[in-house]
Each structure stands twice: as structure tokens, then as C-alpha cells.
Amino acid sequence: MTAKEKNLYEAKAKVLKALAHPTRLWMAEQLSAGEMCVCEFVDQVDADFSTISKHLSVMKQAGIVEDDKRGKQVYYKMKVPCVMNFMGCVEAVIKSNAKDQAALVK
Amino acid sequence: MTAKEKNLYEAKAKVLKALAHPTRLWMAEQLSAGEMCVCEFVDQVDADFSTISKHLSVMKQAGIVEDDKRGKQVYYKMKVPCVMNFMGCVEAVIKSNAKDQAALVK
DNA sequence: TAAACATTTGGCTATTTTGCCAAATATAAA
DNA sequence: TTTATATTTGGCAAAATAGCCAAATGTTTA
Numbered sequence: 057m058t059a060k061e062k063n064l065y066e067a068k069a070k071v072l073k074a075l076a077h078p079t080r081l082w083m084a085e086q087l088s089a090g091e092m093c094v095c096e097f098v099d100q101v102d103a104d105f106s107t108i109s110k111h112l113s114v115m116k117q118a119g120i121v122e123d124d125k126r127g128k129q130v131y132y133k134m135k136v137p138c139v140m141n142f143m144g145c146v147e148a149v150i151k152s153n154a155k156d157q158a159a160l161v162k
Numbered sequence: 163m164t165a166k167e168k169n170l171y172e173a174k175a176k177v178l179k180a181l182a183h184p185t186r187l188w189m190a191e192q193l194s195a196g197e198m199c200v201c202e203f204v205d206q207v208d209a210d211f212s213t214i215s216k217h218l219s220v221m222k223q224a225g226i227v228e229d230d231k232r233g234k235q236v237y238y239k240m241k242v243p244c245v246m247n248f249m250g251c252v253e254a255v256i257k258s259n260a261k262d263q264a265a266l267v268k
Numbered sequence: 269t270a271a272a273c274a275t276t277t278g279g280c281t282a283t284t285t286t287g288c289c290a291a292a293t294a295t296a297a298a
Numbered sequence: 299t300t301t302a303t304a305t306t307t308g309g310c311a312a313a314a315t316a317g318c319c320a321a322a323t324g325t326t327t328a
Binding site: 057062064065066067068069071072073075076077078079080081082100102118119120135136138139141142143144145146147148149150152153156 | 188241
């Protein structure tokens, strides 16, 4: 593997890693329905507001979301919405796993 | 968020996490072109064979790949191939990031 | 201008992940 | 049945991640 390819796979992994956290994934799904400000997440997520801010920052660094400061608030929105198209397939994996589990106790 | 929903997001995150590593992602892409045995990865990946085995195990635990022992060798293949459909979008994120980077130095 | 509000950042600890080595296991070949 | 080959597993140290608190920053309101 060339250095260039290695960089490419690291970059791809970074994008996936940014989504690979339950809280971040939930927030990304919310954002795919439209922009939200940090304060809305603070109301809905059971975590310190600094933690929420850092999660959003991880997704921003990965290039998945972008932010927009308006007044006192910062609004986040999806930058590359196709990211969430994937979730149907992730759910297919979960269902496949559930089926395997069910088969074990049959 | 209910406990059930929480479990769901944890399960989804686990699937993403299993792909969110450069080596695992590369291996997953290879597997989406057809099954491969561990020994082939050992030849092509610059990591200890035990490390490779553990990476494959992570993807297996997540339900992304399945294994099949034939003789001395263990063959892995994608279990839910749609997983790799996502990569086009991940690449779109990378391109978007590259564009942003380029804009910085314009 | 001071106080209140929204968010980010720094710092710290706890937890998780990585990746190597060595040892165990399983299968095939000599 | 010893030996070689392929893979997994256990154990450990290093690195990365998560999440809280406190402090800093930027913005509006009183």
C-alpha cells in the first residue's frame, strides 16, 4: 500500500469514526432532518454541554457537519447529507444479527 | 431517549466502529470483491498476523463479515454487502474536505 | 459597562482500543 | 505421531477516546 493510499484509508476511517458513537450518531440523524443549535442538543442529550460541543466538533473536523454562529447560538447542519443514507444498511446488519441471535435459541 | 432506543444507537455505532479503522476498512473493501483467507491478508497487510486476526474478529462480532474454516485456512467474506455502498459517500466527504482545504490557500 | 447566556477550550482521569509477543489450538503433511 | 502451517486467544503496554469540571470567549441584554 502506497503512502497515498494509506492516507486515503485513514481519511475514510476518520469519517466513519466521527459517526461511530451512539450520541454522535443520534445527533447526526437529528441534523439530517434539519439544522439544530447546540442548545437544543443540550436539552435533549443526557451529557454535559461541553461533551456535546466536543462531539459536534468531532463531526465538524471530519467534514460531516458545518456550523453557523447566529447571535448567541451556534447552529449545526449536515454538510454531506448522503452520509445518513447508509443507516438503512446499518440497520440491515442489526437485523441480520438479531436473526442470528434468534436462531441460537430456536 | 428510551433504553431501547439507546440500545439501538449503541448497536448502530458498533457496526460503524467496526469499519472505522484504516486496516479494517481496507480489508472490508477487499472482501466486498470476494472472499479471502486470513493468510492473504497476512501477506498484504503490514501488521502482525494476530493483529489481522483480531481486526477480522471485530468485524465478525459486528456482523459485517462471516468466516468459514476450510482445511488449515479460514476464509472471510462480507455478510451484508451493502455496507460498502456507503463508501462512495465517504469519498464525497473526503472530496468536500479537500475542496475546503484548497479554498484556504486560494 | 456589567451581568447573563451560549458555546468552546484546557485539563484531568477513566475507559477503550491498538498492536505486539507468546502461548494455545486445530488441521494437514511428513 | 511428530512436525509444519494457519489461526485464535491471552496478556500487556502504549495510544486514543470519552466525559466531567472549570475557565475562557464571544454575544446579547439590562
